[in-house]
Each structure stands twice: as C-alpha cells, then as structure tokens.
Amino acid sequence: MAHPFDALTAEHMRAGGSWKWSTPGESHGRGLIGAFVAEMDYPVAPAVADAVRWSADASAFGYLPDGWVDDMAVACSAFWGERFGWAPDPAWVRPVPDVLTAFTATVRHFTRPGSAILLPTPAYMPFLTVPGMLDRELLQVPMGRASGRPVLDLEAIDRGFADGAGLLVLTSPHNPTGRVFDADELAAVAEVVERHGARVFSDEIHAPLTFGDARHRPYATISDAAAGHTVTATSASKAWNLPGLKCGQVILSNAADAEHWTATGYLAEHGTATPGVLATTAAYRDGRAWLDEVLAYLDGNRALLAAADLPGIAVTVPDGTYLAWLDARGLGLDEPPSAFFTREAGVVMTDGAACGDAGRGGMRLNLAMSRPVLTDALARLRSAIRGM
Numbered sequence: 287m288a289h290p291f292d293a294l295t296a297e298h299m300r301a302g303g304s305w306k307w308s309t310p311g312e313s314h315g316r317g318l319i320g321a322f323v324a325e326m327d328y329p330v331a332p333a334v335a336d337a338v339r340w341s342a343d344a345s346a347f348g349y350l351p352d353g354w355v356d357d358m359a360v361a362c363s364a365f366w367g368e369r370f371g372w373a374p375d376p377a378w379v380r381p382v383p384d385v386l387t388a389f390t391a392t393v394r395h396f397t398r399p400g401s402a403i404l405l406p407t408p409a410y411m412p413f414l415t416v417p418g419m420l421d422r423e424l425l426q427v428p429m430g431r432a433s434g435r436p437v438l439d440l441e442a443i444d445r446g447f448a449d450g451a452g453l454l455v456l457t458s459p460h461n462p463t464g465r466v467f468d469a470d471e472l473a474a475v476a477e478v479v480e481r482h483g484a485r486v487f488s489d490e491i492h493a494p495l496t497f498g499d500a501r502h503r504p505y506a507t508i509s510d511a512a513a514g515h516t517v518t519a520t521s522a523s524k525a526w527n528l529p530g531l532k533c534g535q536v537i538l539s540n541a542a543d544a545e546h547w548t549a550t551g552y553l554a555e556h557g558t559a560t561p562g563v564l565a566t567t568a569a570y571r572d573g574r575a576w577l578d579e580v581l582a583y584l585d586g587n588r589a590l591l592a593a594a595d596l597p598g599i600a601v602t603v604p605d606g607t608y609l610a611w612l613d614a615r616g617l618g619l620d621e622p623p624s625a626f627f628t629r630e631a632g633v634v635m636t637d638g639a640a641c642g643d644a645g646r647g648g649m650r651l652n653l654a655m656s657r658p659v660l661t662d663a664l665a666r667l668r669s670a671i672r673g674m
C-alpha cells in the first residue's frame with residue numbers, strides 16, 4: 287500500500303528550498319537528487335508543528351524560562367528511559383542550541399587545556415575541523431573492520447591517549463557508517479579511557495534511529511567509570527528532523543560534572559531557541575508514534591538499498607541512522623566518487639574524504655527520502671556505473 291511519504295517527489299522537494307535539495311545544476315538533463323546533508327525529506331510530526339504554531343500564536347519568542355527547560359528535560363529523560371533504559375536526572379539534562387555547541391563547551395571546559403582530541407574516522411565532518419578552531423590538535427583514528435562491520439580500533443585509541451590526547455569523540459550510533467555499537471565494545475572503550483584518566487564526548491544524536499535488533503546503548507550507562515568521564519550530547523533534531531529549531535541537550539552523568547556545567551555552561555546554553563525547546567518537548571513527549579512510523583518507512587528504504595545491484599560498490603546498510611556508507615574504491619575512479627556520481631548520476635552525496643582520511647573513496651548516502659525518489663537515485667547510480 288502506498289505510504290503518504292511516497293508522494294514526495296523530487297520536484298516537490300526542490301520547490302521546498304531546503305539546503306539538501308538546493309545544489310545547483312543538472313545531470314544528463316535531469317535535476318539533482320539531494321542525498322548529502324543529514325536531514326529527512328518528510329514533513330514533521332504534527333505535535334512538533336503544533337508546538338511551533340503555538341509558539342507563534344503565543345508570541346513565545348522571548349528568552350528561555352526555566353519552566354520550559356524543565357519540561358523539556360523531563361520529556362527527554364522520560365523518552366530516554368523508555369527507549370534506552372536510562373532516565374537521566376532531569377536536572378542533569380541541559381539545553382544547548384546544538385550538538386556542536388555541546389562539543390565546543392566540552393572541549394573548552396571538560397578537557398585538559400591544550401590536550402589533543404581523538405576522532406575515529408570516517409567521522410561526522412565538522413569534528414575534523416572544529417578542534418583546530420579551538421586550537422586543539424586532532425588525531426584521526428581510522429576505524430577497522432571485523433566480521434564485515436566497521437569497528438573502533440582500541441589499540442590506536444590507547445596509543446593516542448598514551449601520546450597525550452585528553453578526549454575521545456564517540457559518535458554512537460555512528461555517522462557515517464551506521465554502526466550501533468554493542469555494550470561490550472563500549473565497555474572496552476571505557477576501560478581504555480579510564481586507564482588514561484581521559485574523557486569521552488559521546489555524541490548520541492542518532493540514538494532513536496535504530497533498526498531491527500540493533501538497540502542504542504547510552505555510553506554513560508556502561509559503567510560507573512563511563513558515567514564519571516562522559517559528557518553526552520543528543521538532540522531531537524535528527525529523529526524528528528528539527529535542526530533549524532536549535533535545541534539540543536547535554537546530559538551530565540555525575541555530580542562533579544553537573545556542578546562544573548552549572549559554573550561554565552551559561553554561554554553554551556544561551557543560544558538555545560525558545561520555540562526549539564517547546565518543539566523538542568513536544569517531539570519527545572508526543573512524537574513517538576510519528577517516530578515509529580518514520581522508522582518503519584526508513585527500514586523499507588534500507589531494504590531497498592540492501593537489494594540494490596551496484597557493481598563495484600561495497601554497501602554498508604546502516605543498523606542505525608539513515609545514512610549509508612558506500613565504498614566506491616572498487617570502481618577505480620580517478621576523481622572523488624561523489625564528484626563522479628553528481629555529474630553522471632545526478633545524486634549529490636557527501637564525499638568520504640570530508641569524513642577524514644579513512645573515508646577517501648567512500649560516499650555517504652542519505653536514505654531519508656521518499657521511496658520512489660530513492661528507487662530513482664539507486665537506478666541512476668547503477669546506470670552511471672554501467673556507463674563507465
């Protein structure tokens with residue numbers, strides 16, 4: 287049976303004017319399909335739209351009152367408790383405009399001054415550039431592969447800490463490989479971090495987006511040690527598609543960090559948008575059925591990708607996130623694969639090189655489009671490969 291999302295055509299998306307669909311140009315006389323930036327093509331949850339409308343009707347565009355922060359923290363904690371088995375103390379759930387602001391504040395206030403930052407790669411692109419903007423050295427730690435799936439290289443992480451790094455950036459579920467890490471993998475990370483007296487910034491923005499048997503496990507719940515060395519960041523922005531509403535959450539997991547955040551977090555919190563807080567509360571509290579419907583739809587898109595015939599490309603179907611990793615090294619291209627496929631297929635993906643050295647030759651494909659558009663995108667990729 288047709289799903290309402292199936293009716294979202296490429297023309298409709300282009301007319302909407304989102305960043306994802308506004309790359310200029312065409313390929314072989316066809317418009318480009320936006321499949322790069324991590325946002326979904328689907329209309330937002332009714333509860334979210336109602337909250338934003340209510341904000342406008344009530345002129346709720348002033349500075350953020352404590353009561354609305356508290357409501358958001360309670361809703362976030364309840365959602366996390368229900369979905370991930372950890373309901374953090376709402377007093378330890380703090381508002382920030384976005385995860386990158388949480389990252390910046392964590393580096394500034396929760397790491398040894400001047401210490402380097404360890405980043406498993408391929409990685410979410412800004413994590414490669416923001417450390418330098420904060421005058422921090424970045425050490426890329428290429429991920430390995432085991433049993434056919436991308437894994438963290440613990441020995442390299444251990445060496446990085448031994449060389450003086452103070453912070454590991456953990457992205458869980460992982461963008462861009464779609465891995466949902468197992469509890470034992472996370473426990474092994476916690477052991478290494480703790481041995482070096484280091485810190486983890488755990489970016490769990492994709493936490494609600496898991497499929498099949500994969501379940502998100504909050505890193506801070508792995509052990510007391512992990513709770514003691516972690517700053518967790520999350521947001522409703524990926525799962526409910528709200529990045530422009532500028533509301534994320536820092537979740538503290540020990541009393542000392544909560545106290546330190548109270549002393550240092552003001553500037554990071556200050557940019558949080560009031561309508562974004564109201565929309566986020568609505569998403570966590572009243573947007574669960576919508577989320578489940580989106581997850582089911584995305585799962586169908588995963589199946590479409592899994593069945594796609596893309597010779598020369600090693601496809602990693604994501605267990606979490608709506609981002610798929612396509613390793614195109616088998617094609618032997620002499621240009622970045624995303625440039626080739628933008629030109630020849632008209633499908634605009636994120637080039638793997640932007641995700642770090644380990645990402646070279648790969649591409650990140652955003653699956654969160656309507657099924658007919660994804661069908662077209664995959665057919666275009668296939669015919670571009672056949673035409674080589």
Ligand SMILES: Cc1ncc(COP(=O)(O)O)c(C=O)c1O
Pocket residue numbers: 324383384385386387410457461489491492521523529534
């Ligand atoms: C892993 C990850 N972290 C952070 C972000 C950015 O989040 P924010 O807009 O809250 O800074 C994204 C966006 O795609 C992401 O995928």
